[in-house]
Amino acid sequence: MNRAAFDYFADLLRRESGMQMTPEKYYLLETRLHPIVQQQGVVGIDGLASLLRRDEGNNAVRQAVVEAMATNETSFFRDATPFDRLRDTVLPAMTQTRAAAQSLCIWCAACASGQEAYSIALLLREYGAPFTEWKVEITGTDISHGMIEKAQRGVYSQFEVQRGMPARLLVKYFTQEEEIWRLRDEVRAMTQFRQANLLQPPPLPAGSVDIVFCRNVLMYLDASSRVRVLQGLHGVMHAGSVLFLGAAETAGGLGEMFRPVAGMAGLYVRGDSILGLPVSPA
Numbered sequence: 001m002n003r004a005a006f007d008y009f010a011d012l013l014r015r016e017s018g019m020q021m022t023p024e025k026y027y028l029l030e031t032r033l034h035p036i037v038q039q040q041g042v043v044g045i046d047g048l049a050s051l052l053r054r055d056e057g058n059n060a061v062r063q064a065v066v067e068a069m070a071t072n073e074t075s076f077f078r079d080a081t082p083f084d085r086l087r088d089t090v091l092p093a094m095t096q097t098r099a100a101a102q103s104l105c106i107w108c109a110a111c112a113s114g115q116e117a118y119s120i121a122l123l124l125r126e127y128g129a130p131f132t133e134w135k136v137e138i139t140g141t142d143i144s145h146g147m148i149e150k151a152q153r154g155v156y157s158q159f160e161v162q163r164g165m166p167a168r169l170l171v172k173y174f175t176q177e178e179e180i181w182r183l184r185d186e187v188r189a190m191t192q193f194r195q196a197n198l199l200q201p202p203p204l205p206a207g208s209v210d211i212v213f214c215r216n217v218l219m220y221l222d223a224s225s226r227v228r229v230l231q232g233l234h235g236v237m238h239a240g241s242v243l244f245l246g247a248a249e250t251a252g253g254l255g256e257m258f259r260p261v262a263g264m265a266g267l268y269v270r271g272d273s274i275l276g277l278p279v280s281p282a
């Protein structure tokens, strides 16, 4: 791949998804785009760049490039701590603040193949009252159509359920069909999945979301895209909402928009929060 082709794909990925391609990802780019090169019948990555340059309107190939370069790593109850905080800190506070509305709207932004959204659904079912009586909606979105289709199926391999799913919950909420495990309908009914790009206007109404999970995606984006995404998340939240980011991510540097919850890395409230959780200075 020549330098011009690398620069072309780096620019395309930044514009389309915010993903940052640093020179050390040179070989990753070559490896991951190889199947598209073959499919399109062009000569190498340079040929793919030429094809897209000639035909900028080729949305399908551009989307395939974005999906190929996205890191979709995920697992059930990934990193454990955010889910403990959801159960032990956030949900108890929301039993009070959401009592009048009796509803909970959760957005799992950048949900990859759905394990995070389903983990939240299972946690809520295990939590029990009052949420079992409330209207609970968990929306999972991701830039990748392929990931969203997999999330919608709600079917996971033995390897995937072994990564993080407690055996007790596995037998309670999944049915085994030969090599695969299928989530039961009552869990799938709590969730919906759709394709959405975090650089575009959010897929949920302003001020409508109580809990946002946006973990392990900002780390792949360039600085200005990170700000743009956080502004979008802020817009769908309200003064009683919380935001979970990944352990290596921060919502700092945006003035009064978000406040970190004291002693709970990765958990944020809005600057105008009414939740009553102790916050650290922005």
Ligand SMILES: C[S@@+](CC[C@H](N)C(=O)[O-])C[C@H]1O[C@@H](n2cnc3c(N)ncnc32)[C@H](O)[C@@H]1O
Pocket (backbone or CB within 6 Å): 016, 017, 018, 019, 070, 071, 072, 073, 074, 075, 078, 109, 110, 111, 112, 113, 116, 141, 142, 143, 144, 147, 196, 197, 198, 199, 214, 215, 216, 217, 220, 246
């Ligand atoms: C590493 S996964 C994180 C999955 C899950 N949140 C977790 O922490 O386990 C990152 C996901 O972000 C998605 N992604 C990357 N850029 C995006 C964008 N601009 N808008 C929406 N999703 C994006 C990728 O497709 C990928 O599935």
